[in-house]
Amino acid sequence: MSGTGLLLAATDTGTGEAVLFWVLAPVAVLASLGMLLSRKAVHSALLLALTMLCLAGFYLAQDAPFLGVVQIVVYTGAVMMLFLFVLMLVGVDSSDSLVETLRGQRVAAVAAALGFGALLMFAIGDVVVDNAGLDQANRDGNVQGLAALIFSRYVFAFEVTSALLITAALGAMVLAHRERIERPLSQRELSVQRFRGGMHPAPLPGPGVYARHNAVDTPALLPDGSPAETSVSRVLIARGDVRQAPGADVVVRDASQIEGDGDDR
Amino acid sequence: MPTTFASQSVQGAAATGVFSLSWLLIALPLFGAAVLILGGRRTDRFGHLLGTAMPAASFVIGLVQFFALLGRDAEDRAVSQHLYSWISVGSFQVDAGLLVDQLSMCFVLLITGVGTLIHIYSIGYMAHDTERRRFFGYLNLFVAAMLLLVLADSYLVLYVGWEGVGLASYLLIGFWNHVPEYAAAAKKAFVANRVGDFGLSVAIMIMFWQLGTVSFAGVFGAADRASEAALTAIGLMLLLAACGKSAQFPLQSWLGDAMAGPTPVSALIHAATMVTAGVYLIIRSAPVFEGAPDAQLVVVIVGAITLLFGAIIGTAKDDIKKALAASTMSQIGYMILAAGLGPVGYAFAIFHLLTHGFFKAGMFLGAGSVMHGMNDQVDMRRFGGLSSVMKVTWFTFLLGWLAIIGFPGLSGFWSKDKIIEAAFVGDGWRPWVFGIAALIGAGVTAFYMTRLFLMTFHGERRWTEDVHPHESPAVMTVPLVVLAIGSAFLGLLLGPTGAIQHWLEPVVGSHGEQTTALPVSVLTTLTVLLVAVGIGLAWSMYLRRPVPATAPVGTALTRAARRDLYQDAVNESLLMRPGQYLTRSLVYFDNRGVDGAVNGVAALIGGTSGRFRRLQTGFVRSYALSMLVGAAVLVGIMLLVGV
């Protein structure tokens, strides 16, 4: 095999693009590293969104306006929002402890990733490219150019993608849609259920009641002086942001201690 | 060594007339054996009669053939009978064929004649054994095998008889195998014989390799063209075979134990016939040995050692049968010695073999008769003074005794004296060493046989309480008498007349007048003198002094002789113990080593599996790690290979 590529001397891109690159690239890298390192999933998601926005910038800079927009709309706008949405549903309390539990995993993972990255860099470093530019390809407009390809050469892939989307929809239905199999309870039945159940027919106690503080993160005290666990938001408990009620002996530590059935929401 | 060895024509004339019945010689006793062994209890009633009739019939055929041979010219007395093609593969062609010649005829007559007598004797001796029929079956089997041995016309057919007699010997020694020692003795005999058979096997293989044939005719015809090394190798291997079968040093140890068999067996197999097969083999193979002087020397050495060895053991044995067995060993030593001397000794070896067959069989049967009267006791220290109660036995034994010690005029005198003479033939150191050994042997023989005779039949009665000795029935004594007659006169008949030499000359060759190292007359005198000394010594020790009921401690030599000169101890420490150790360690090795290696591989794979299995931790991130590492390695490999 020949050792050199056919593409000859690299054509420089414009200065503006260079500036853009050198500004956005560190941001993208730092953001992705931040995604990797941040303790909270939400932060990770937001940092990933930032990275994606940077990429959108790159796309725009490389004569791919359509992709750049789609990147923002689909990825940053839709996909990442979906992530955040799911995080809200399931993962608000999922702040990773950054203590590694698998022996050797961290070292090995970092080493493997570095090694792999180094190999990739080495491989790419060998490449000498001619920057042909897309001026000709984009001559009728970027979108038109893409469309011409999508609807001719890649039309079958495009059509098949529909199967993918249907699958996705079907899958989401199967896994997330909860079919109601019993008759909905009437108002009366609900009332009966509520009182028969013996638990809190009335609203739950508010926070801070009878306590020295009435902040939302301070549990109410019951007449006997013990803290009312139900008086603070579960979210706060999960985040570990609950203050200790003065004089209280019990500290609520874990969401699971109070939660019963959480899968309805 | 000057020889006028005639290239013998063992490729005899085709069998006609009575000789076409040669196969019957073997077939008759074989038939008897088959009927008696397969027939089971149904044949109990007539088994012993059938068993006796068969060898008798063979004897008759043999006699007829003998006289037919006498009617022919000396050169035409070899008759071959081709039965069928036995093994035929490529150039390896072995026919089942029989050869009746002067040499085999001697044996045929000895085997069937003495054999028949012993069968008759056994009718009485085994009368009270419920398994008598089986006994006769085995005896017939033996006779058949022995006849096959001596009638075979090739080494391989001989080999069949050779092992056949070994089998019969095994069966008969172990006839009372419910006694564990007897069963062990039988096995010992067979195994020792097998060591010898190993030699015979190898000898036959060398023959085929070197000469391309295993028939007597082929081998002897080609022997003069074969290299001396090959012939020496064949000779030594044949000697090994002879040592095994004839209880010669160093394979002698089984014979004493073989006395576990019923006494007629000892008489027939372990005295008269089977044990002399080695002598037959060596003499039959004369053309081979003639070309291999080194092998001959070894034969002589073995003979000399054994004759002294047996004699020395014989002096210390108190068990009458074991003493006789030692004597047999010694006497066969004489024969082997003679056979090793070449043509000068061949005829006399056979001569001694024949006379020995008579007198030793007679003495064994006599001993059996004594045991019969003494409740199967064998300890001579418990005998004594039996001459008065067992007259016939005593008298026949007397003749046997005189014959074996070489009392002038009796059979043994003629045959043994000739061997001693022959041993003195030659130049250099040999006549002196071997001749003197033979002489000393004669003296010692006289001592121990006299000792045996006197301890048994004379002196005070040292019987235990419960025995009431009596003479045996006629069916037992008549054979004794016949054998005694043979012991007395056979020598006279064959020896001085030179009949045996002339008879055998076409087979074993002739020798001219040989000069002995000492004059013959001196030798004869010396022999007689030594014999007299031996008798006198024994007389003074065992007749004039009382014989203690338990053996005195004795000198170191006596003790050694009593223990068979430590032959068993030597075998045990040299062969058995190391063998057992080897076997045990191999069993261990097979389990742990060979099988262990295989199982070890399995365990290794299993262990590896178990360890690798743990890599499947169940953590997605570990899996992802392995994939990333794998991908990196893949990329690495591709970069290495591709760029």
Next chain:
Amino acid sequence: MNVVTLSAATFQTPSVEYRQLLPMLIVFGVALLGVLVEAFMGRTARQHVQLVLAVGGLVAAFVAVVGLAGHYGVAVMGAVAIDGPALFLQGTILVLAVPAVLAMAEPSLDRGGVFTSAGSSVPGSEHERVLTATGVTQTEVFPLTMFAIGGMLLFPAANDLLTMFVALEVLSLPLYLLCGLSRRRRLLSQEASLKYFLLGAFSSAFFLYGIALLYGYAGTVRLSGIAAAVSNGSGSDTLLVVGTALLAVGLLFKVGAAPFHSWTPDVYQGAPTPVTGFMAACTKVAAFGALMRVFYVGLGGLVWEWQPLIWAIAILTMVVGSVIAITQTDVKRMLAYSSIAHAGFILTGMVATDTVDARTGEILGVSSVLFYLLAYGFTTIGAFAVVTLVRDAGGEATHLSQWAGLAKRSPLVAAVFTLFLAAFAGIPLTSGFTGKFAVFSAAIAGGATPLVIVGVVMSAVAAFFYFRVVVLMFFSAPAPDGPAVAVPSALTTMTIALSAGVTVLLGVWPTQVLDLAAQASQFVR
């Protein structure tokens, strides 16, 4: 540079060869119909309708495949290659899918069927209990399966890497879902689903990056274009080789080759057993088809570079699969490792790249792999179907100790399972033997004798664990409270009977199929 410029003015309506695409179109169409059925039909009838639809669709698609025999060529603007291997593999996938779907539809072993009554219900919850009691089932699995099959049909036929990537995803996504829908042991099932999904997505990323690098190398993702670039030697070698390696990662992940196999045991064990059978058989067929197409058609000029790679992977895969299987205690897990080992054996056949049989013109490597895939597929589906029959109160009794003395309880089931195990082990007169013979002889002809020797040794190791099961079934005393062998409905019975029949037939009389594989061994380039 083959810069393609298509202006709006010059845009031409793409030619769509519907006939060539018919099998895929039928399958996708049936999948869509299935979705509509889900939407509009009553719960009670759905199961039956879906089954009929699915099987009918598969049969129709198969007929379409048969009808295409000999009509080779590329279709839809070169995106799909319809050639011998593609058609053979499509046919294989379709005939394998029929018994697989039948087993999935088994109604009588477990009340309500194989799949959960509702994927959304929480395991162990009241909701799940109530739903289970009604005996409903998640009939969406049928359209999902059909989508997966559609993806599988496209995967080995894809003629450019983009189409291949899309096909990969089309076949993968439904499988991720199907894995999580077991009726029993749902936690395990969901865990399998999660693991499969995360690792699958991870591997897709590698696959995609590989495509990117190859695109960077060749400027096109069409296999013929890449092949042309390789033979021209244009572009950067490092991009090419690294791209090849990364592409291989994605494909080897799907075939379950070491070191990308680690998902296999967990997913095979956790997934509903009929789905496991389906995956083990059909996915493997599709993935090997794609692997062969990429490596033979696109990267055929790079054979000296990637052959050592396949050697190494094949050896590692055979060793890992066979050795680790020895100490497995769960029958499904054991079969999973066995499938890894078999991936290694098949890779052995792939090594014989361009050994063309002088007599028939068949490419030995390709035809042997084609045959092996068919043979192995049926055996696998059958074996997993048998696993569904051995049950105790907790559902399938998959722990090996529970299989002790099974022959006592049901000699027939034990005998059939023994047949499948014998085929896995490559005992003569079973399809496994013919397959092994085919790949090994191709490999030797291709000069890979050491590889065959490793394969042979590993077959011996593998035989150990197969026959350990036989020993258990036949020679061990049954546990007093051991599992029973359930009597299945006609569906599973048909699955097992068909699999067993093919296993024997391909062992005893493989001539026709071998001929077919030989004829189908040439790729359109």
Next chain:
Amino acid sequence: MTDFPWLSTLAAIPLVGSVAVAALPKGRDLLAKQLALAISLVVLVVTVLMSLQFDPDAKAMFQFSEVHPWIPQFGVSYALGVDGIALVLIALAAVLTPVCILASWHDVDDTRRSVKGYFALLLLLETFMVGVFAATDVFLFYILFEAMLVPMYFIIGSYGGAQRSYAAVKFLLYSLFGGLLMLAAVIGLFVVSDGGEKAFLFQNMLNLDFTPATEKLLFVGFFTAFAIKAPLWPVHTWLPDAAAEAPPGGAVLLVGVLDKVGTFGMLRFCLPLFPDASRWATPVVITLCVIGVIYGALLAIGQTDMKRLIAYTSISHFGFIALGIFAMTTQGQSGSTLYMVNHGFSTAALFLIVGFLISRRGSRLIADYGGVQRVAPMLAGTFLVAGLSSLALPGLSTFVSEFLVLVGTFTRYQAAAIIATGGIILASIYILLMYQRTMTGQPTEGTRLLRDLTAREAWVVAPLLAVIIGLGFYPKPVLDVINPAVERTMQQIGQTDPKPVVPVAEGTRK
């Protein structure tokens, strides 16, 4: 009748019979036994009829040939045919099967396994045994070689002794490992071959062009498989376990016939297909054989279990057989072939009689016996004859073969032959030691009430002993059948017997 498919018929009868027996309703055990016996006797009769048509001196290499294409892509045909070597081995199988069936009449009654299953397996095994000897297509041979494992595996594993499953797995894995190496070699052979639809036909596989390295590799593949099957030292350790744990009938067919496939394979396939490699390997093989002869014998002496003892004697005997084959002389190879037959009978007799003994006392340990001769003379007597045949007593059939092997070896490899001859001494020790310990002495507590042979058992043993003695004195009928085949093999491997060192004058050879 020359076109009659004798061999297919022969293989099909027990196959059909096996299915029929297996299909009998539960509980009809006696009927199953009778049916199995009848079928095996029919096979025997057909075998005899076929043998009568066999022409030892025919020009064609194989007789009763049937060739039909089977898997043309792999060059595989369904090809059957026999030469003398194969014929006698088929006959051996045909004789031993009914004997074993009769001998096993009550052997499996008290196991908790299906009785009819056992007899069906025996018949199935017979099919494979006939097939494997008759196969003249290398591939077909390989397939049957492997397929044979299966019924035997179940016979051992289902109907064996306490350690049966260990023994069965060990047997299977050993054989399978060897078989797989052979598979690799078979594949290699196919690749090397000229191809074509009948590439695997034995005749077409002869005289292939190999590079030396290829030929050696292929030889090693085949030889290893055969060595394991035979078994030769040091890959023998499966045999004692398998033979000891198998029911007596199974053990007989295992050691008596199945293992012969190994030595048969060496003679039929290893040597003619790879003559140069065979010559190259001969020193090693001869060494292994000699070690095996002595090693097996010594191990036999050290055994405490009768069946294991017999198994080890077989290892010793297989050493002899392989020795004769690799001596590459007519005597050696004819002797080995004859030895295969004889060993089959003599080991069968030993195993069956020991089996009878064990069925009475319930122990395989030598130490548990003693004095049997007093209470069961027939049993002891037949045992002795069988034992003597095992130690190759002249006059019994094994002697002829053992001597031929030795003499055939001697003309080329003197040292090896002499050491191997030492085996005859050890043979006498192991057989007589066992006889002494079990049969002689006073009856022990456990053996006092032992029954002698029943009529059925006597009928089992009688034909075996008759053959043993008959072939000992008159082996010609068998040798005449074997010799032409062996001579052809010698031609195929381009060997001639060494000439005697001293040329023999014409006319005095006899």
Next chain:
Amino acid sequence: MNPMNYVYLSALLFSIGAAGVLLRRNAIVVFMSVELMLNATNLTFVAFARMHGNLDGQVIAFFVMVVAAAEVVVGLAIIMTIFRARRSASVDGANLLKY
């Protein structure tokens, strides 16, 4: 500026994403890391598309986005079910299947 810088950047991001998969325990974050890898790939496609002067790369990137979107839906659904059953989205928690 050398347009290859984009490719370097994408390799870097790809590696960071891969490391994320290996290092993070929250299934959602793991999945986000995978998305990062896909994005990195897209960047490569776009960069190469410009270098080669054809739009195929951009088309592929577009398809990747579509596929990724579908994958996200399925993936998040699966993660949801896991979370509901186990009350945890930790990938380490799901290791009943092992050895």
